[in-house]
Amino acid sequence: MLNKITISEVGPRDGLQNCRGVMPTDMKARWITALYEAGVREIEVGSFVPPKLFPQLADTAEMVAHAKTLPGLRVLALVPNLRGAQAAIAAGVDAMGFPLSVSETHSKKNLRQTHDQAVQNVRQIAALIATQPKDQRPSFEGALSTAFGCSIEGVISEETVLRLAERLIEAGVDELGLSDTVGYANPVQVKRLIRRTREVAGADKVKSVHLHNSYGQGLANAFAAWEEGIETFDSSLGGLGGCPSSPGASGNIVTEDLVQMFHAMGVETGINMNKLIACRRFLEEGLPGEPLYGFTPNAGIPKHMVA
Amino acid sequence: MLNKITISEVGPRDGLQNCRGVMPTDMKARWITALYEAGVREIEVGSFVPPKLFPQLADTAEMVAHAKTLPGLRVLALVPNLRGAQAAIAAGVDAMGFPLSVSETHSKKNLRQTHDQAVQNVRQIAALIATQPKDQRPSFEGALSTAFGCSIEGVISEETVLRLAERLIEAGVDELGLSDTVGYANPVQVKRLIRRTREVAGADKVKSVHLHNSYGQGLANAFAAWEEGIETFDSSLGGLGGCPSSPGASGNIVTEDLVQMFHAMGVETGINMNKLIACRRFLEEGLPGEPLYGFTPNAGIPKHMVA
Numbered sequence: 167m168l169n170k171i172t173i174s175e176v177g178p179r180d181g182l183q184n185c186r187g188v189m190p191t192d193m194k195a196r197w198i199t200a201l202y203e204a205g206v207r208e209i210e211v212g213s214f215v216p217p218k219l220f221p222q223l224a225d226t227a228e229m230v231a232h233a234k235t236l237p238g239l240r241v242l243a244l245v246p247n248l249r250g251a252q253a254a255i256a257a258g259v260d261a262m263g264f265p266l267s268v269s270e271t272h273s274k275k276n277l278r279q280t281h282d283q284a285v286q287n288v289r290q291i292a293a294l295i296a297t298q299p300k301d302q303r304p305s306f307e308g309a310l311s312t313a314f315g316c317s318i319e320g321v322i323s324e325e326t327v328l329r330l331a332e333r334l335i336e337a338g339v340d341e342l343g344l345s346d347t348v349g350y351a352n353p354v355q356v357k358r359l360i361r362r363t364r365e366v367a368g369a370d371k372v373k374s375v376h377l378h379n380s381y382g383q384g385l386a387n388a389f390a391a392w393e394e395g396i397e398t399f400d401s402s403l404g405g406l407g408g409c410p411s412s413p414g415a416s417g418n419i420v421t422e423d424l425v426q427m428f429h430a431m432g433v434e435t436g437i438n439m440n441k442l443i444a445c446r447r448f449l450e451e452g453l454p455g456e457p458l459y460g461f462t463p464n465a466g467i468p469k470h471m472v473a
Numbered sequence: 474m475l476n477k478i479t480i481s482e483v484g485p486r487d488g489l490q491n492c493r494g495v496m497p498t499d500m501k502a503r504w505i506t507a508l509y510e511a512g513v514r515e516i517e518v519g520s521f522v523p524p525k526l527f528p529q530l531a532d533t534a535e536m537v538a539h540a541k542t543l544p545g546l547r548v549l550a551l552v553p554n555l556r557g558a559q560a561a562i563a564a565g566v567d568a569m570g571f572p573l574s575v576s577e578t579h580s581k582k583n584l585r586q587t588h589d590q591a592v593q594n595v596r597q598i599a600a601l602i603a604t605q606p607k608d609q610r611p612s613f614e615g616a617l618s619t620a621f622g623c624s625i626e627g628v629i630s631e632e633t634v635l636r637l638a639e640r641l642i643e644a645g646v647d648e649l650g651l652s653d654t655v656g657y658a659n660p661v662q663v664k665r666l667i668r669r670t671r672e673v674a675g676a677d678k679v680k681s682v683h684l685h686n687s688y689g690q691g692l693a694n695a696f697a698a699w700e701e702g703i704e705t706f707d708s709s710l711g712g713l714g715g716c717p718s719s720p721g722a723s724g725n726i727v728t729e730d731l732v733q734m735f736h737a738m739g740v741e742t743g744i745n746m747n748k749l750i751a752c753r754r755f756l757e758e759g760l761p762g763e764p765l766y767g768f769t770p771n772a773g774i775p776k777h778m779v780a
Contacts, residue, residue, distance in 0.1 A: 382692055
């Protein structure tokens with residue numbers, strides 16, 4: 167259990183991807199700056215996907231360029247294929263993630279890729295990264311989506327998760343993340359799957375989790391993952407998010423509540439809660455009508471925790 | 474960690490106590506019956522407090538009488554003093570709880586009792602119970618309210634919790650419960666305080682927790698308590714509740730979400746989720762305009778978990 171963890175804000179990617187509205191580019195840049203000023207040091211700023219399918223993310227290269235002006239910020243983007251990876255490298259990301267859905271039904275629906283096609287894409291991306299000068303190579307993370315269950319397939323076999331974890335490592339990813347894409351995970355399962363995945367992939371390869379809050383268990387799952395030594399927790403401001411290919415999935419775990427829990431536990435995040443909550447105004451202004459989640463902004467910071 | 478736990482539904486007491494509306498007596502009785510039919514086997518049906526102060530709970534004796542007609546249901550009521558305990562015994566409760574606020578400021582505001590007065594009341598109630606025939610004696614639980622923090626006093630010293638735990642045991646309670654009256658608890662604290670309280674009071678004396686969800690950490694805290702071997706979890710349907718003497722406190726943890734988490738973890742509760750969710754109609758009809766919480770009723774039972 168670490169006394170300092172990393173919050174990886176995924177609102178600008180997972181959040182916006184699932185909103186009907188399109189946030190203006192300049193507002194998105196100001197939102198990213200505000201998150202940075204609140205102390206966030208890792209942000210997934212977008213996804214290199216076809217702008218026709220995701221107009222909300224069409225300015226991802228600009229967002230990477232903007233985010234790279236903020237000293238010490240780790241800038242991530244999602245890539246679904248080699249073409250996306252080329253764009254990510256050109257834009258100058260620090261890390262890229264490839265989402266491999268353990269539910270092959272979801273993989274076909276979300277990325278139009280079978281498992282074999284996805285692994286092949288991962289191999290090509292890893293080869294591309296290897297051609298870059300050593301000191302400029304972005305880190306490459308394989309995200310095991312729907313690892314805890316799928317709203318289409320239902321139960322996901324842990325054996326399948328483990329087999330795909332091995333294949334991703336073999337295909338050249340640097341790290342693996344476990345993603346509860348639809349919010350089906352429970353804390354017992356989170357602990358078990360982290361342990362099992364580390365057994366096949368290596369303890370140093372499984373450092374992050376991506377959790378959703380469809381059943382309100384998101385913070386319980388985050389606590390369970392923290393107890394297993396997980397370092398990096400994806401979350402989104404206001405709990406923005408969901409998954410267009412996953413019926414019933416609701417938003418990511420709420421950054422504000424996750425930070426509140428860690429701070430209450432005495433775990434450092436480097437984030438200033440008042441400044442973080444103030445970032446919600448970009449969502450209120452830039453995505454009118456979009457529901458925002460979170461208990462902490464309503465309850466207020468407990469008086470004994472106000473800095 | 475137990476593979477079977479008890480859900481203690483506190484909606485008819487902690488929930489209604491904090492609602493502006495007054496649920497009609499016959500509807501309350503039908504709600505209790507519906508909870509029972511959904512599989513709930515422990516219900517706090519009311520509080521023996523002055524009806525002038527709490528008109529919502531004025532029919533507590535009737536509720537006890539009704540609930541006692543349901544075979545195998547454990548019927549609880551809250552008592553703030555000897556007079557309440559006399560009424561509880563007359564009504565025929567299976568167990569009564571005395572809420573001792575570790576925050577003395579809160580104790581004075583909530584019960585108009587200092588710690589010394591509260592302990593004296595507990596002693597008198599224990600003596601009264603001892604005069605009952607052995608096979609008819611209700612169980613007597615001391616609830617350590619605001620044990621994890623107080624929205625008036627702020628931080629609550631764990632040493633004070635432990636000292637009061639000892640005093641309650643010495644004054645004659647059968648069991649102790651740890652209550653997060655305002656929702657300030659975090660899972661690390663929950664684990665630590667359960668362990669420490671057991672050290673001073675005996676492991677067999679600390680079996681239950683009462684959690685609120687003001688910061689969305691309620692299920693994380695419940696999971697932490699379950700990991701420590703806690704058997705009984707208070708919660709309320711729709712997350713009804715709060716505390717009139719605690720500014721900022723929001724509702725109890727949501728029974729529906731708590732049950733969903735335990736079932737997902739493979740822990741038995743004896744409760745049928747569809748029937749439980751159907752009980753919400755009593756709240757919708759009987760408490761119009763009252764906000765209801767809960768993720769599971771909106772997300773729907775995951776398809777792989779539908780019985």
